[in-house]
């Protein structure tokens with residue numbers, strides 16, 4: 001069954017004359033790495049490839065190939081010649097609908113992902129929820145079609161794997177992740193470069209924001225949860241971007257003895273984003289309840305139109321802009 005679907009999907013890519021590849025609304029190493037690996041392969045077949053993104057590519061991924069194909073210009077989606085669009089690592093149905101509304105044609109929709117919350121919105125879905133990364137899913141599609149990734153594509157796929165497994169340290173890391181990584185390294189992927197792009201190269205200012213959040217760590221014994229948070233004031237005072245302080249939830253989950261961790265962060269557009277990590281609970285259910293998504297052990301959601309506020313007892317709470325919760 002999987003082999004049939006993998007062949008069907010690959011055939012659709014082969015048939016496409018004007019494909020557009022899409023990054024998730026929230027760009028991460030897995031979404032970007034998978035998308036660029038497919039772009040690399042399509043380019044090698046002589047195809048014209050375009051990639052649409054709603055956010056600028058974070059600085060840390062500038063070592064990846066083909067970034068010049070990425071466009072923030074929504075007119076990319078208006079082209080009436082588009083015959084295929086492919087989503088990578090995207091389970092966000094609101095984003096999917098936004099993309100659909102922007103199109104002027106009705107192309108074939110491919111959906112390649114590994115989120116348990118993926119609603120299977122494609123005409124052709126290849127969603128493997130036990131896979132450690134979308135990069136591993138795409139590696140499998142390549143493998144089942146006898147496609148050998150180039151060394152550039154291999155580096156892209158390794159970036160996806162390393163990002164989603166927090167460099168092979170979190171619960172998403174399975175035997176297959178190590179096997180695929182090994183194969184990708186044989187093909188020319190550069191693990192030191194990839195790992196460094198994900199966990200290293202933090203500015204002192206970004207680490208100071210992490211320091212502020214570390215000081216605020218709090219254990220909620222009743223729920224068995226440890227939490228902390230970052231405010232807009234923290235980010236603005238230290239002159240850092242949101243992207244620079246990303247990764248704190250993964251870092252804390254790696255070094256802390258708590259089995260469940262919540263990191264709350266005020267977003268630039270006036271909401272509060274909750275990133276959750278757990279080794280003991282299926283937190284994707286909670287994320288889904290609040291309109292978010294993710295995996296069993298790593299998930300999140302955003303509460304729009306809200307902010308973080310400290311009450312008279314010193315407790316920090318999420319407050320709606322119209323009423324307290």
Ligand SMILES: [Mn+2]
Pocket residue numbers: 030031089114132133134164
């Ligand atoms: Mn992923």
